[in-house]
Amino acid sequence: MDPTDVAGEPQYRTLLAVDVSEAKAGQRVRLAGWVARRRDQGGVYFFDLRDSSGLVQVVVDPAEVPAARDLRMEYCISVEGIIRPRPEGMANPDLITGRVELAADDLRVLSKSEPLPFVLDARVEPEERLRLEYRFLDLRRPRMRANLRARSRAAAAMRDTLNDRDFLEVETPTLIRSTPEGARDMLVPSRLRAGSFYALPQSPQLFKQLLMVGGVDRYYQIARCYRDEDFRSDRQLEFTQLDVEGAFWGREGVFDTFEAVVAAVVAELRGSSLVVPFPRMTYADALLRYGTDKPDVRFGMEIRDLGDLFEGTEFRAFSAVLDDGGVVRGFNAGARDLSRSGLDALVDRAKALGARGLVSGAVDPEGSWHSSAAKFLSADEVAGLTAALDGSPGDLLLLVADSARVTAEVLGQLRLDLGKPEGHDDLSFLWVIDFPVFDELEGGHLVPSHHPFTSPVDVKEMRERPREAISKAYDLVLNGSELGSGSVRIHDPEVQREVFEILGISAEEAERRFGWFVKALRYGTPPHAGFAMGIDRLLAILQHETSIRDVIPFPKTQTGTDPMTGSPTEVDPDQLAELGISLSEAAAATDDG
């Protein structure tokens, strides 16, 4: 018996699994989905039917419905029958539909399945490479289904919040001119102008600024961006960001808006409300107290500077560093009973992170310090140390003496090693503000701390003391991950010129690289500010995933390949010729490899 036709089409279902309930007992319904589990019990077959909404138990007598005999895992079927309560004591409280079952009297196999490469079971985690090769099966797993759904709902929450605030969603182009940071651009050869190239955008930065010049008051876009970086642990060649910009706007407006956006997403996915406004911390403070510009403030263990305390110390390991312009800092890792080898491991870790050494020891019951360094310190210094680090008996105190940069990196990482909470049940958002305008590379060369379109707080300060100058840039940090960054932009072409000059970009080079953009600044550009937030990372944290690949429908591996489709691939040389390019010899030679 075929399912009822509707306007000449088969009717595959009349109901979703989740809507099968006791209230509908006695009703005849049709469901469609996949065979998720099967068992044979006293000649009667039981199986779970899974659709996008959930699971329903189906009972079928193979004598009555012979097609049931051939069912295998993940066969796609349409099944009709009567909803009825499960027999006494057979209810499954873990299942929304667990008090009922479908007594099927008609079953149609819509599509068979080959044996599966892995089991679709929440309790078994297949190897990731296999999951990516069979992503179309992986996505059937409840966890991945939940992640896809969460991503869709998060995007809706973001858009609703911004639409309510009169932001316009504007699509900026993705075949653009190669940008300043050109080396990381992905290129697209042009056919109509063979030998020339478009670039894929690393962000819509310059186009959104042009929208501000163009009188768009409030802009947003959930934008696909591209960055050809060497893959670090958790990056993708293409990624998605929520991109926002506003005219006649400044940092406070950006913060208020993004707090509302993030709160809406958290309310939607976690069902909890965030405390706004988020706390703020200066970049300088973050580096000093947490050793990083993206502090995880869910836990304490704050780093303290001990330079004043050890000024004039007899301990050579400290005094030499301090005399050399370095710092002595430390933090209280709390009460922990580390063995000798545990402490040695900490020292090794500190050295691997770049420190010359690590001074460690627990606070004695008497308030003194049980450390190999203690004998070089005065009683006052030890007392000062335990006071400065709030040491109670049993607390492990860790100290590093080195350059400010190395000390921050080492203590910041040790703090995370020892204190970072598992998972992301708690959410600690933080604005990091007052970034420097420029970072100094080894050799003294200046590069933009954010990007060269970031406004300095004070142009005169930037001109006179570029290494100390503070910018109007800001980052949003969640549980120690940078979610995004933004700034008040430069809207004065003269300030833009000065920034290029300080960066050592000649007028000619600036014209060649940024001329088309700077030209726009000369036509009544409004003051403007904006922000961009990575959606992949936010979603991963909110969904308790450790990898962003688990919140991206079809991600690539860490080497940029797709095991499912085999991309990237070689292409026809004729097609390349049309684009005015050919494989270079080096590539041709490695083709065999």
Next chain:
Amino acid sequence: MDPTDVAGEPQYRTLLAVDVSEAKAGQRVRLAGWVARRRDQGGVYFFDLRDSSGLVQVVVDPAEVPAARDLRMEYCISVEGIIRPRPEGMANPDLITGRVELAADDLRVLSKSEPLPFVLDARVEPEERLRLEYRFLDLRRPRMRANLRARSRAAAAMRDTLNDRDFLEVETPTLIRSTPEGARDMLVPSRLRAGSFYALPQSPQLFKQLLMVGGVDRYYQIARCYRDEDFRSDRQLEFTQLDVEGAFWGREGVFDTFEAVVAAVVAELRGSSLVVPFPRMTYADALLRYGTDKPDVRFGMEIRDLGDLFEGTEFRAFSAVLDDGGVVRGFNAGARDLSRSGLDALVDRAKALGARGLVSGAVDPEGSWHSSAAKFLSADEVAGLTAALDGSPGDLLLLVADSARVTAEVLGQLRLDLGKPEGHDDLSFLWVIDFPVFDELEGGHLVPSHHPFTSPVDVKEMRERPREAISKAYDLVLNGSELGSGSVRIHDPEVQREVFEILGISAEEAERRFGWFVKALRYGTPPHAGFAMGIDRLLAILQHETSIRDVIPFPKTQTGTDPMTGSPTEVDPDQLAELGISLSEAAAATDDG
């Protein structure tokens, strides 16, 4: 006097222009925007301040506010003052804020403007090349602002409709494997696998089908797509489509959903409600009656087949064609008083369109036919002709005798030439259904009418009579423009294999080109169907624009260039070397050109 600071930031405005009203008369407010028009009247300056919401007239006494003296067109300013009613008789009824003005006592130039390359005035239309070069100024014009806003609202209406129906928004990748129609793929060289390439998607087709395999019940995405075609009148290398797919779904579900989506957009942008369901017409009927598969049904002038009427005619021009398997068809172009030269122009047009000739003539007051062909026709044939074409005295009847293909093309185009309404005040949506599975190229080779993943209505028919077989494909047409197309897809790998076979694709070639996709069909693929609609074209029609470039924020020219940024550009050979490619000699040679 500086504007009040808010949390250390300048406050640029307290109100938008559109909110300046009589009800606020007497209030002190601050506005920010651009100087849109200026006049000096008895020593007092008047100018219009324009922001994203509208215009407000500002009055300022330069003696009191000296900065007003230096104002030029499109200077970006912040201005403070008191709202007051305009003097008796000075109200401007064309302006929302036309009954009031701002008496300014403080004015701050935020940013100056160079003299403009064109006037930002709705009454003047600058040359398009210049508009694109200065798009950041062009976007300030009210018409472009309205188009951007409409696009944003349209996207929101689409998403709201689909979210309400439990569709999931899913992002599919844009760095993908080169697809079957590879020659039109835009390529992206891979750096980590130098010498290999990603392709940009022509559509998310295969990925959305994989989502169905993956158990996503209802999917949508507003997706950026790429097609490297030679530019026809109005195409872009990148374009945006609303992409939808559903499992356990068929044509009726697609139609119902898309009618709701389109109705929501029309309600939002036009404020009018559409009659749903939309009418439907078979492909065969459309070709016969309108000479095209995208008929403009806002007007009649339907084409009639006259083969039966002229069967056995003495008129050689008709009988020879009919004997040869051709057709005689015509339509009534209505009452029009064409001169001899007007008729000659029609004949020339028909010949230019590929016809061997055009038989034309007006109906006499006596009901006979005033045509040079009339003398070859019997009285019965003439009477039959005027009856078949509903001819009233004065009506021009146009006939073509040729192959069915040429006749349809010529009459279809003449019908548009003579009857197509100006503009798009009326909206006539139409589903065209029952497309053939295959189109036949010259030489008999078969190609997919839509794409090779489209389900035939009857597999047996497709196998036995592939040239006649009907598919489950459909198009949506608006006012003679194809908005989009879709189909019920093949979900049975065996049917997919047969389609490849009929297309002359060997098993090896099918495996190489589509293997990764067909593999997924073998794991319990649900029946599924979908649709994709171009957003650019829909927006252009709804906004009364003739070019899609006017509804795209930053479009490219017809040769794929961007006059604003100069892209595409040459790039550093070192960067190409990293990607394993180099410029081919042909391209290098044309570099100078």
